[in-house]
Amino acid sequence: xxxxxxxxxxxxxxxxxxxxxxxxxxxxxxxxxxxxxxxxxxxxxxxxxxxxxxxxxxxxxxxxxxxxxxxxxxxxxxxxxxxxxxxxxxxxxxxxxxxxxxxxxxxxxxxxxxxxxxxxxxxxxxxxxxxxxxxxxxxxxxxxxxxxxxxxxxxxxxxxxxxxxxxxxxxxxxxxxxxxxxxxxxxxxxxxxxxxxxxxxxxxxxxxxxxxxxxxxxxxxxxxxxxxxxxxxxxxxxxxxxxxxxxxxxxxxxxxxxxxxxxxxxxxxxxxxxxxxxxxxxxxxxxxxxxxxxxxxxxxxxxxxxxxxxxxxxxxxxxxx
Numbered sequence: 001x002x003x004x005x006x007x008x009x010x011x012x013x014x015x016x017x018x019x020x021x022x023x024x025x026x027x028x029x030x031x032x033x034x035x036x037x038x039x040x041x042x043x044x045x046x047x048x049x050x051x052x053x054x055x056x057x058x059x060x061x062x063x064x065x066x067x068x069x070x071x072x073x074x075x076x077x078x079x080x081x082x083x084x085x086x087x088x089x090x091x092x093x094x095x096x097x098x099x100x101x102x103x104x105x106x107x108x109x110x111x112x113x114x115x116x117x118x119x120x121x122x123x124x125x126x127x128x129x130x131x132x133x134x135x136x137x138x139x140x141x142x143x144x145x146x147x148x149x150x151x152x153x154x155x156x157x158x159x160x161x162x163x164x165x166x167x168x169x170x171x172x173x174x175x176x177x178x179x180x181x182x183x184x185x186x187x188x189x190x191x192x193x194x195x196x197x198x199x200x201x202x203x204x205x206x207x208x209x210x211x212x213x214x215x216x217x218x219x220x221x222x223x224x225x226x227x228x229x230x231x232x233x234x235x236x237x238x239x240x241x242x243x244x245x246x247x248x249x250x251x252x253x254x255x256x257x258x259x260x261x262x263x264x265x266x267x268x269x270x271x272x273x274x275x276x277x278x279x280x281x282x283x284x285x286x287x288x289x290x291x292x293x294x295x296x297x298x299x300x301x302x303x304x305x306x307x308x309x310x311x312x313x314x315x316x317x318x319x320x321x
Contacts, residue, residue: 004276005165006134008051008058008269009085010044011126011153012143013118014077016069016096017042019261021103021299025110035103038300041076042097046265047138050291050304052080054273059083061129061137065117067093085129092117101259108172109261121149126156133163136272141171141198144181154184167191169268175201186222193230193268194219212239213247220245228281232267232292234260240285250285253313255293259300266304267292290314 020034048058059082064070066088073094077084095116101109121143131137137160144150157166168189174182186192192202196215200207203218210218212231219229220241229241237252270291274284290313294305305313 003134003163003165004278005056005136005272006276007132007136008047008056008138008272009061009131009135010047010058010138011061011156012044012121012138012140012149013062013095014041014044014048014060014064014073015094015113015116015118016040016072017099017261018096019099019101019109019259019300021101021259023103025100025102036299039072040300041073042099042262043142044138044140044265045073045076046262046304047269048077048082049080050266050269051273052082053304054270054291054307054310056269056273056276059085061085061126063089063117063121063125065093066090067116069096069116070094086125089117089120092120094118099261101261104256104258109259115146118143119146119149121152123152123155126152127159131160131164134165136165136167136276138167138169138268138272139185140169141174141177144185145171145173145177150177150181154181157185157188160188165190167193167268167272169264170194170198170202172198174198187224189223189227191228191230191271192219192223193232193264193271195232195234195264199231212236213249215239216241216247217245220247230267230271230281230285230288232264234263235293237289238267238285240281242281248282250282250289253290253293255297257296258298259303260296261300262303263292263296266295270304270310287314 019038021036026032051058097113099109099111199215216231216239226243232238267288271284271288274287
């Protein structure tokens with residue numbers, strides 16, 4: 001692992017989540033009334049909010065529109081003290097998605113998205129911003145999938161020097177990312193954090209029969225020397241393949257899930273904040289497991305615990321390797 005990250009830079013999308021909370025998903029043609037609703041920034045915002053809340057400075061390297069959704073994003077980032085490294089883009093608003101969240105179920109919500117200005121991110125936008133040594137640059141598979149922004153990000157990642165830490169979350173669209181873009185991102189990644197389904201998609205056709213430790217080892221084998229792979233399994237904890245290829249299982253903290261939206265983002269951001277504090281990847285994953293398990297017990301896409309809450313819970317729980 002390189003030097004600890006000094007700042008999180010989310011390179012890509014912050015949009016607006018419209019989350020509807022249901023007892024069960026509707027069948028085609030059915031009408032359901034939501035038990036509740038939340039409108040808040042999502043996607044990269046989940047990582048930014050978690051990182052800042054746990055003491056890691058953060059910035060957005062992405063486009064924000066000048067419409068009503070863009071204002072929600074700008075105001076929320078300003079409240080956090082997060083810098084937006086590109087100017088507001090006129091003419092088109094920030095995008096949004098609608099998420100159907102089944103209450104009390106430990107499964108991913110269903111989303112329908114409507115992209116906005118964020119997918120217009122271009123190579124000249126990215127190259128026009130000077131990063132700092134120690135920046136941890138986060139890239140999502142959602143952004144790599146988009147034709148224009150994805151190609152720009154893949155090419156730009158190759159420009160980055162070794163004084164930046166590249167962090168990739170493949171996301172559920174990983175199997176649809178063009179191979180060239182995906183390989184470019186993986187070849188530059190220093191940390192890849194994925195859930196089980198995404199890890200199987202990354203590892204290829206033979207991965208269907210693989211379990212957590214085998215998947216983690218397989219993902220680690222796709223990365224450059226010294227990179228770290230994390231395979232998240234929700235209530236089952238996670239596996240970490242360290243810089244030397246050793247794979248360790250990190251136990252979960254039991255949770256009563258209410259809303260799993262953004263749990264993976266909370267895990268990734270907490271992992272990075274602990275690396276910034278000097279923890280090794282295995283200890284950082286323990287903190288990340290506990291933070292994500294606490295986040296799913298709350299409604300909202302980025303309701304991560306504070307550092308005080310996290311420390312208090314860690315005093316009661318310590319995961320094993």
